[in-house]
Amino acid sequence: MPTHTNLQRDILISNLEEQLQKGAKEVCGKSLSRCSNREVYKILLKVTNDLLAVTESCQGEKKLYFISMEFLIGKLLSNNLINLRIYDEVKNILHQYGKELSEIEEVEPEPSLGNGGLGRLAACFLDSIATLGLPGEGIGLLYHYGLFRQKFHSNLQKAEKDPWIEKDSWLEKTDTVFDVQFGDKKVTARLYNLRVAGYDSDVNMLRLFDLESVDEGLVKSGIQFDKSKVDQNLTLFLYPDDSDEDGNLLRIYQEYFLCSCAAQLILGEMKAHRYDCTRLSDYAQVQINDTHPTMVIPELIRLLMEEKGFDMDKAIELVTQTCAYTNHTILAEALETWPRAWLEKVVPQLVPIIDELDRR
Helix, strand or coil: CCCCCCHHHHHHHHCHHHHHHHHHHHHHCCCHHHCCHHHHHHHHHHHHHHHHHCCCECCCCCEEEEECCCCCCCCCHHHHHHHCCCHHHHHHHHHHCCCCHHHHHCCCCCCCCCCCHHHHHHHHHHHHHHHCCCCEEEEEECCCCCCCEEEEECCEEEEECCCCCCCCCCCEEEEEEEEEEECCEEEEEEEEEEEEECCCCCEEEEEEEEECCCCHHHCCECCECCCCCHHHHCCCCCCCCCCCHHHHHHHHHHHHHHHHHHHHHHHHHHHHCCCCHHHHHHHEEEEEECCCCCCHHHHHHHHHHHCCCCCHHHHHHHHHHHEEEECCCCCHHHCCCCCHHHHHHHCCCCHHHHHHHHHC
C-alpha cells in the first residue's frame, strides 16, 4: 500500500457536490438537476477523470508489464467510484437532485477489450496490482468493435459489431507513436492510456495501442471485413475469424503489432529513465498472458541487438531474466502454432532469432 497521501485528490473529494455542480456547468451549461441521465454520466466521467488525474501513480524502480490480447475490464464508472471510496456519497448527492446512480450506470458503454477468463484475469491482476500500490501496466490493443455483439433474429443468433468508443470516454490519447515493420509494409501505432485505480490507493495505466490508419468503413455487414487489408484492419476486432489463410495471417499481424509496440514501450521507458539495459530485469518484469504475446521475446532480443548493440548471447540472457509466461490451458487448439512460411511473410526479422532459440 502507498505510504503517501493523495492530498490534492482528497481536497477535491471533500467538495464533491461542488465539483459535480461545477462539472454540470462546464459539460452541459446547466444545473445538475436539469441534466439527463446521459449528461449526468458525462459529468461523472469528467469529475472522476479529474480525480484520477491528480491521484499519485504507483511508484517503484521496477515495473511489471502485463501483456495480453484481452482485458475484460467491464464498465468503469462504478468501479472507479468504489475504488475512490466515493460511490455512496455520489449516489446520495445525485438522489438529492432527483437522479439515480444505478440508472446512470446503464448509460455507460462497456469497453469491448476482452471476451473470457483470459481477459478477466488480466483485468483482476491490474486491479490488484494498483490496490497494492505496485507499479505495473497492462499492454493491449484498442479494439474498435471487440469480439462481436450477440443479437437474435427469428430465434437465430446474429453477430454484429460492438462499437463502444465515444468522444467522451476514459481513454486518453497520447503523442506516443511507434512504427511497426511487417515484411514488406510498415504501419504506425498510436498509444492511448486508460487509468486503473486501486482501492483507496494509487493508479496505474492500461496502455492500449491503436492502428493510426484503421478504417472502420471496412466493416460492411455484421462482422465481415476484408482481412487482407492489414494496414487498415489490425485493431478492428478481437480474435478475427481465422477459418482461412487471410484470417490466420491477420492473427499473426495483430500479435506482432502488440508485441512490437510493447517492446518499444518498455525499452523507451528504460531510456527515458536513463536505466542501464544491462540491468533490464532489475527494472522491468514482462508477464506474457498466454500464447498470443510470446513474440515479445524475440522482438525484445531483436531490439536489444539492433538498437542497443548487444550480441545475441547477451540479448537472450537479458530477455530470459526479464520475461515470464502464464498459460491458461493445455488444449492443443489453444496452444498456437504457425507454419514457418507465414512467419517468414509477416515477421521475417524474427525468424533467425526464433531458429536460434529453438536450436538452444
